[in-house]
């Protein structure tokens with residue numbers, strides 16, 4: 471079984487989670503923010519009390535920040551210092567700063583442990599001879615982004631315990 475203490479050693483899983491949240495952030499526009507004082511960001515003047523919406527979905531697909539951004543390629547994080555904890559502004563699935571997600575550590579632990587257990591304990595097949603390339607990953611646009619079509623996959627237990 472995969473224990474929580476194993477997670478820090480699962481480097482490829484860490485890259486897969488980053489890449490997934492880059493392309494499919496749970497909250498694509500974060501939560502609306504408001505400027506508490508006049509400021510200038512990247513040459514744009516933002517007056518006090520402005521409603522600011524950060525499009526992390528678009529940032530995750532920005533060609534100035536990512537090469538081949540539409541391709542799911544976890545290996546892009548090999549040797550990269552880019553993390554998703556709010557310090558690297560090209561990858562902000564949990565937002566950043568004092569209104570960033572306070573549940574980040576819990577969320578990451580649960581997501582990683584569930585995926586690790588599912589991959590470790592089961593072999594997976596798609597139904598009806600479907601190929602992985604035929605999977606429809608279209609999202610429904612809203613405050614959060616569920617898959618438009620449910621994922622159907624068939625597990626078979628592979629551990630003899």
Ligand code: HEM
Pocket residue numbers: 496497500501502562563564565566568569570571572573574576577578581
């Ligand atoms: C993978 C899991 C999760 C993701 C991707 C996620 C993502 C986010 C994002 C993007 C925001 C908005 C940040 C911003 O606008 O700058 C947020 C806010 C928030 N999240 Fe999460 N979250 C996750 C799990 C959790 C969990 C497990 C909890 C609580 C146990 C939680 C509690 C909150 C709260 C209370 C806020 C509002 C913070 C504020 O407005 O000050 N989140 N989350």
